[in-house]
Amino acid sequence: MDAGEAQLANGDPAFRMDFVEFYRRQLGGVIGLAFVLSGSRSGAEELAQEAFLSAFRVWHRIAHYNDPGAWVRRVVANAAVSRFRRMRAEARAVFRLDHAMYVIPEGDADADRLWAEVRALSSRQAQVIALHYLDERTTVEIGEILGISEPTVKTHLQRGRQALAQRLGAEER
Amino acid sequence: MSDIDTALSEAAADTHRRIGEVPQRPASEVGRRRGRRATAMAVSFLLILALGVSGIALFSRPAASEGDGLSLGEARTYYEALELSSPSEAAATFGDAFGRNDFMTVWLVLDRSAQNEWQQDFNLLLYFQIIDIDAFPDLRASLQTEVLTIDTWESFDMWYLFDRMMLLADRHDAFLIDLSGEMTVTDETVEEDHTDVSATVVGIDGVVTFRMAQAPSGRWRVVQVIVPGGDEESIPWSTPGANP
Numbered sequence A: 001m002d003a004g005e006a007q008l009a010n011g012d013p014a015f016r017m018d019f020v021e022f023y024r025r026q027l028g029g030v031i032g033l034a035f036v037l038s039g040s041r042s043g044a045e046e047l048a049q050e051a052f053l054s055a056f057r058v059w060h061r062i063a064h065y066n067d068p069g070a071w072v073r074r075v076v077a078n079a080a081v082s083r084f085r086r087m088r089a090e091a092r093a094v095f096r097l098d099h100a101m102y103v104i105p106e107g108d109a110d111a112d113r114l115w116a117e118v119r120a121l122s123s124r125q126a127q128v129i130a131l132h133y134l135d136e137r138t139t140v141e142i143g144e145i146l147g148i149s150e151p152t153v154k155t156h157l158q159r160g161r162q163a164l165a166q167r168l169g170a171e172e173r
Numbered sequence B: 001m002s003d004i005d006t007a008l009s010e011a012a013a014d015t016h017r018r019i020g021e022v023p024q025r026p027a028s029e030v031g032r033r034r035g036r037r038a039t040a041m042a043v044s045f046l047l048i049l050a051l052g053v054s055g056i057a058l059f060s061r062p063a064a065s066e067g068d069g070l071s072l073g074e075a076r077t078y079y080e081a082l083e084l085s086s087p088s089e090a091a092a093t094f095g096d097a098f099g100r101n102d103f104m105t106v107w108l109v110l111d112r113s114a115q116n117e118w119q120q121d122f123n124l125l126l127y128f129q130i131i132d133i134d135a136f137p138d139l140r141a142s143l144q145t146e147v148l149t150i151d152t153w154e155s156f157d158m159w160y161l162f163d164r165m166m167l168l169a170d171r172h173d174a175f176l177i178d179l180s181g182e183m184t185v186t187d188e189t190v191e192e193d194h195t196d197v198s199a200t201v202v203g204i205d206g207v208v209t210f211r212m213a214q215a216p217s218g219r220w221r222v223v224q225v226i227v228p229g230g231d232e233e234s235i236p237w238s239t240p241g242a243n244p
Helices: A003-009 A013-038 A044-057 A068-080 A083-095 A109-119 A123-134 A139-146 A150-168 B003-020 B028-057 B087-099 B103-109 B112-123 B139-147 B158-171
Strands: B183-190 B195-201 B208-214 B220-226
Touching (some): A013 A123, A044 A068, A068 A123, A109 A123, A109 A150, A123 A139, A150 B003, B087 B183, B112 B158, B112 B220
Antiparallel strands (some): B183 B195
């Protein structure tokens, strides 16, 4: 049992409430990020849950961060671009027979096609674009989430947009 | 605003709308999922065991077919050929393999509980339990390019992932405990519930302790490697502050 689990086992209400509140606030955004970067409507929620489980294990540490949500986003951003983790999450979702499946509903086909093009970019460019447009993070925040410098974020953002424009024949200044 | 900007913003709005329709799991189910995860871990353990047996079988060709290559003597498999007959011999085998960057053998000499801990940490992305994450700045990118690119994998066996992670650590000088130096076993102590092997390793200050466990077959393997001040909760690598 690690320190986080020990605190829960001891029934520390502050510890539990903090995590529950954090989870409620962040879940939707983290699922969205996992969906956009993985492209899996069935596996996105599983990826998000795994990231929250990881956060739960070290909650005693990251709860004191300025933005624990950034920590979870970093985990899910890295997990979602990994084909291995994406496949595993999809498999787990399929095998989850004791609960109704959580599947993100179908939406605009054009949006899906655009996200598919985003996923075809380099992993870093896809992460930066998803965090910027979907999560509405600033370049400074994205740098903190991914552990890279702000100029690097700007470069990935610009090159990602240019590559998308080239593929889609759209305008990018 | 460019066309791409507009398109991405619209796609984001569509995604927000769709995620809003997802019936979100109550937070209380996170705890319940931990129970299901234990079941999943048990299933994956069995799967990995099966894969491991098939993987190890690849090394079990008769010595006669190897010419001047690998000789297993009278052993049936490579694993059975390893010298694990006593705590000290097993620790020495572990250290010798580490020194040769033979991390497949290091994995095989880890006790199953240590293998399970390592696998759990890997699955949960708790890389700080596996590798010195402060040793190099672009750990995530290196993981993606040097370890997690599944297209380059030659096996799904866990020893192979372990091997790749350890090679990554070697390339970036990021071992949590670096046993590459010459190792000398100095003592063996039997406690009520475990056996410790003490050793000196060139490059590490103080005594390195190998906590050993005996399998039902009689073979000894390494549960934990402990350096002075190591956190005893961290398995297999017990370093100061490794498990905050």
